[in-house]
Amino acid sequence: MTLATELELPMLDAIQDHVRGPVFDELMDEVEGYDGWLARSPLGFVTLDRESGEFFLRSRAVMFPSMTLAAIFNVTEGPLYEEISKNLITRHGDDHRRLRGLVNPALAPRRADTYRPALRELLAEVMSSLPESGKIEFIADFAKPYTSRAIAYVLGAPDEDAPKLHYWSNLIQRQFDPMSLTDPEVLAEIEQGVVDCYAYIDALIETRRTEPGDNLITDLIEVEQAGDKLNPDELRNLVFSVLLGGVDTSQSQLSHAIRLLAEHPNQWELLRERPHELAPNVTDESLRYEPITPFTARVTSEQVEYRGVTFPENTVVFVSSWHANRDGTESPDDFDITIERDGKRLLTFGAGIHYCVGANLARAEIQEGLAFLAENVKAVKPDGAAEFGTPSGIYGLDRLPLVLER
Numbered sequence: 465m466t467l468a469t470e471l472e473l474p475m476l477d478a479i480q481d482h483v484r485g486p487v488f489d490e491l492m493d494e495v496e497g498y499d500g501w502l503a504r505s506p507l508g509f510v511t512l513d514r515e516s517g518e519f520f521l522r523s524r525a526v527m528f529p530s531m532t533l534a535a536i537f538n539v540t541e542g543p544l545y546e547e548i549s550k551n552l553i554t555r556h557g558d559d560h561r562r563l564r565g566l567v568n569p570a571l572a573p574r575r576a577d578t579y580r581p582a583l584r585e586l587l588a589e590v591m592s593s594l595p596e597s598g599k600i601e602f603i604a605d606f607a608k609p610y611t612s613r614a615i616a617y618v619l620g621a622p623d624e625d626a627p628k629l630h631y632w633s634n635l636i637q638r639q640f641d642p643m644s645l646t647d648p649e650v651l652a653e654i655e656q657g658v659v660d661c662y663a664y665i666d667a668l669i670e671t672r673r674t675e676p677g678d679n680l681i682t683d684l685i686e687v688e689q690a691g692d693k694l695n696p697d698e699l700r701n702l703v704f705s706v707l708l709g710g711v712d713t714s715q716s717q718l719s720h721a722i723r724l725l726a727e728h729p730n731q732w733e734l735l736r737e738r739p740h741e742l743a744p745n746v747t748d749e750s751l752r753y754e755p756i757t758p759f760t761a762r763v764t765s766e767q768v769e770y771r772g773v774t775f776p777e778n779t780v781v782f783v784s785s786w787h788a789n790r791d792g793t794e795s796p797d798d799f800d801i802t803i804e805r806d807g808k809r810l811l812t813f814g815a816g817i818h819y820c821v822g823a824n825l826a827r828a829e830i831q832e833g834l835a836f837l838a839e840n841v842k843a844v845k846p847d848g849a850a851e852f853g854t855p856s857g858i859y860g861l862d863r864l865p866l867v868l869e870r
Contacts, residue, residue: 465774468502468509476503476510476784478759478855479642485852488859492758492786501771507536507642508780510759514808517788519770520762520781522816529763529780530554537645543658544639544651550701551708553818560817566694567702567821570683576824578678579618580832586613587836594868599847602864603719607833611715614829615707620672620679625664632661633711641857665703669696680706709822713756714829716853716860721750721834723864724799726844731801739838743831745801748810750830752789753799755812758855759784785811843869 476495477483483491495503495512503510511517520526530548539545548554552563569575590610594600612630616623635657638644645651669681676682684699694702725732725746735742759782768775775781788811790796794803813820820826837844848865 465769465772468773468775468779471502471773473500473502473504473509474498475505477506479506481643481854484854485850488758488852488855492784496787496790502773505780505782507533508782509775510782510784512784512787514788514791514811516770517783517785517811518809518815520783521760521811521814521818523762523768525764525766525768526762526781527556527765528553528818529761532763532778532780533642533645533761537642539639539645539651543655543662547636547658547662547701547704548639550697552702552705552821562692563694563698563702564817564821566687566692567684570680570687571706571821571824573824575683576828579614579825580828582617583614583829583832584836586610586617587833589613591836591840598868598870600866600868602722602866603715603861604863607715607719607722607864610833611711611718611829614714615710618680618710618825619668619703619707620677620681621668628664629707630711630715632657632664633708636661636708637712637858641854643854643856661704661707662700665700665707669699669703706822709820710825712858712860713822714826716756716858717747717750717826718830718833719861719864720754720756721746721830722837722844722866723846723850723861724750724754726846726866728799729843729845731799732838732844734801735834735838736842739835742801743835743838744827746834747827747830748805749799749801749803751810751812752793752805754859755785755789755810756859757812757814758786758859760811760814783811837868841868841870843867845869 474495478488478491501511501513501516503512511520530551531554534545534548555563587610590606594605600606608630612626613623616626616629621629636654638650638654672681673685681703684694684702687694725735735746762781764775764777764779766777793805793808813823845867847867850861851863853860853862
């Protein structure tokens, strides 16, 4: 076996502020042309095909590296450290299986589908607030209010609290962005966000105990299996995890989908002809083509051997879903909502025991948003250049100027 550190590998460094949009695409294309399945990164290694990505996401000898990355950036105490250590994605073994078993029914496909009528009502309200000219900045005018109001509804929070839920989600998600953790001011803001969000969730849970309803928090309060229930700390942190991953992710993937449709008007016309039939296709194609999590990190908890390569304990490995989603599929670099992708598994939401717990809810939000727009908008046209965020963490858009022709 050869040590991973002894291999001559190309460098894939996406942890730079200028690596976004076309520059990011060029960087990924360059590495895609490399005849190999592994590259280096400043923090470890990157897998470049589907099989290796699946292996590292599913292996029981690896963990989500929240605690490792926190230590690298000196987050060793305080509110953010507490949140990271208690987050569902950081849990492992029997503890993780127990919590997933309790939370999964509240976020199962059938339960997520029950929220769809309310999502359509929210979409109609957001659409009614747009200017008649159709000139909008899609993130601020549509994606942000829709997804933040959607998570407020799902949690059972007041609709007027949606803006601060959005703020906390976007802010605290930056814990996964190494560039944010190196900025003392940003780190301090994240820490305060955790404190404020915890206090808000605690109060909301107490309200739902006395005023239950058709919402996620009520589901989690009532959930019980074989006499086992969530304790208050577990309940708080599960709600926190859903909020953390339930706004920025859906907002970003919906925005990428609309951007891609605006750039491919023939695909928009196809969606308009069959909105509810093709909305799931568009959702999956955008998740494949422009994943909002282009890199998912893992750290080895023991020595791992794979394809003749040895990865020592505590090696950080990033799974490139950007490459994995393109591997082995027809016309991989084409955005096409009609191609049958042969059931190829997307790694955008991860895989294995840490597969995204909110994936079903996210898909429902994105699908309903796409179908609604296709039914109510004749054409979606770019009105300037899209401004991309960085792919380090959640890969979203900062601005997306569009014209919606009613």
